[in-house]
Amino acid sequence: MKRLACWILAAGAVLVMGSCAGKAIREEPVIPGLPSPVPPQVPDTVYRETGVASWYGRDFQGRTTASGEIFDMNGVSAAHRTLPLGTVLSVTNLDNFKSIKVRINDRGPFVKGRVLELSLGAAKELGFASQGTTRVKIESLEPVKDPAVYTVQAAAFAEEENAKTLKARLQRKYETVYIITHESNVGKFYRVRVGAYASEEKAERIAGKLTLDGLEPVVVRKD
Numbered sequence: 001m002k003r004l005a006c007w008i009l010a011a012g013a014v015l016v017m018g019s020c021a022g023k024a025i026r027e028e029p030v031i032p033g034l035p036s037p038v039p040p041q042v043p044d045t046v047y048r049e050t051g052v053a054s055w056y057g058r059d060f061q062g063r064t065t066a067s068g069e070i071f072d073m074n075g076v077s078a079a080h081r082t083l084p085l086g087t088v089l090s091v092t093n094l095d096n097f098k099s100i101k102v103r104i105n106d107r108g109p110f111v112k113g114r115v116l117e118l119s120l121g122a123a124k125e126l127g128f129a130s131q132g133t134t135r136v137k138i139e140s141l142e143p144v145k146d147p148a149v150y151t152v153q154a155a156a157f158a159e160e161e162n163a164k165t166l167k168a169r170l171q172r173k174y175e176t177v178y179i180i181t182h183e184s185n186v187g188k189f190y191r192v193r194v195g196a197y198a199s200e201e202k203a204e205r206i207a208g209k210l211t212l213d214g215l216e217p218v219v220v221r222k223d
Contacts, residue, residue: 047083047140051115053091054133055123056108059184065106066223076100076125079108079117082150082200082221087140091116093126094135100125101141107223110153110191112216149196149222150203154215156182156191163190170194174206196222 057073065071067085078089083104092099102122109117116138120129128134154170154177157163163179170177174194182189194210194217197203203219210217 045143045146047087047089047144048138049115050094050137051135052113052133053116053118053126053128053136053138054109054111054114055118055120055129057120059186061185063184067105069105071106071119073120075119076102076122077105077119078102078122079106080104080115081107081109081218082148083140084144084146084148084221085223087144088142089116089138089140091118091122091126092137093128094137096127098126107220110156110218110220112218147198148200149198150200150219151196151222152194152203152207152210152217153220154192154194154210154217156189158187158189160190163192166192170210173209193220 056079060071061073063071065077066079069077071077078091080087080089083089085104085106087104089102089104090099091102100122102118106117109115114133116136118126123129126134126136155163155166157166160179167177167179170192176195178193180191180193182191195203195206197206200219207217207219
């Protein structure tokens, strides 16, 4: 009986080990040259964030937003760096507790340390247009579907030559560095961006490295 019991225990251990071995996870290698990585599947979650919001107006009035809509400074809209375009947010001004609903239709703010950029009309409704910035709490009204691909904006320049100089310098360290142009009512800007990453965490690590180079990078969703 003792031999039989030992044999059953040993057989069970082999089955358990075989079952565990069948669940081993192998990371797929990254293949150089692909335009964008395939984002991982991430469960939908409600997005919440607290930080500094600013507003923008006349310099971009009538210009095309990232969503393709025309920017109306007197309307109620917002720009966010990473949330999907079309996301509806509840935004609360933590200085006076006024609250509004806005839809994301643009990208920004591109100033490090700010989490949201509102149209002038939205800033007026929240009561901070005269002061320029305020602390806000934002929350998506529905769960945010995310996977996404992210890039890192290293810097922006009014002079194209300065953007090309930085691009050449960064190409010594990073495989993918590119320049995109953006026009405003005060002129054209040249944005230097690095990479395409399947997670915001990976993009943030690259941003941290760029900070060590004396830059002030921000992570942006790659639409």
